Amino acid sequence: MELKEFFENFAEVMDLDDANSLSENTEFKELEEWSSLSALGLMAMIDEQYGVSLTAADIRGSKTIGDIIEKIKSHSNE
């Protein structure tokens, strides 16, 4: 998975102007733009772009963007 591309997709879902502010250590739920709609958007984006269906529990159980990336990788290997 191309990290830069993932950050861009993430920024798109969250309506962030600048993907460069994101990193694997970003605690995404602390972002001002985070909302319940972001969670749905994130799940839909990951499903569409990476073919992985994360659950709401996966999102709840993740703190950083890195956690999300790990979950996508572990689901891709199943």
Add this chain to the structure above:
Amino acid sequence: MSNPFSLVDKTILVTGASSGIGKATAIECSKMGAKMVITGRNELRLQETMQLLEGEGHQMIVADLTKEDDLNSIAEQCPLIEGLVNNAGSTIMVPTQFISREKLQQVLEVNTIAPILLTQIFVKKKKIAKGASIVFTDSISGVKIASPGNVLYSTSKSAIYGFVKNAALDLAGKKIRVNAVCPGMIDTHILDDVSVTSEDIEADVKKYPLKRYGKPEEVAYAIIYFLSDASAFTTGSSLVIDGGFTLQ
């Protein structure tokens, strides 16, 4: 003692009767004396509802309303009915930019196309009696309000809002009444799979002037009103049952 809300001598078909509002409606209607025909996809859960019905002579039909054959088969197996409750529904939560044809079709099939076609088939095949009542489980979502991720559900339910008024007019000549209930958030399992946390729910409940979500029975009682002769002069109407949510 006379009871204008009685459903004695009425046979009533309820779709989506294996859970939530449909299950409560089937049970409460049976308590009001109706003979029930219940349908749902899940045989086990439908049997659970069946066992909770009061009185005798009820019938269950396992069917998938998105299949044309199943719609026809319900009409064939069903006796003449005095009430039809188009309740089955589902949702896929997704933001607008992630709508796909497949997701859109899936939600519209269950929430919009199936209940409209079931109504059409019952009228066409004369399986619905003169003076009968058709009730739709609609929603405040769509015509009254919007909420995050609810775009497909809202779209499907707004269509029902329009259908109810038009069908009410079209079927008035046959003395068939068509009405809808528009619930706000009700404590059912429809939201189990989506990304809501218990904190989200607690925060959402606070937005309701009556400070709670509704109970499935509280929607069932309104459906009973529309099914009964108490509402004999009411058609094309949509009753909001939302704890005051849309007042604000």
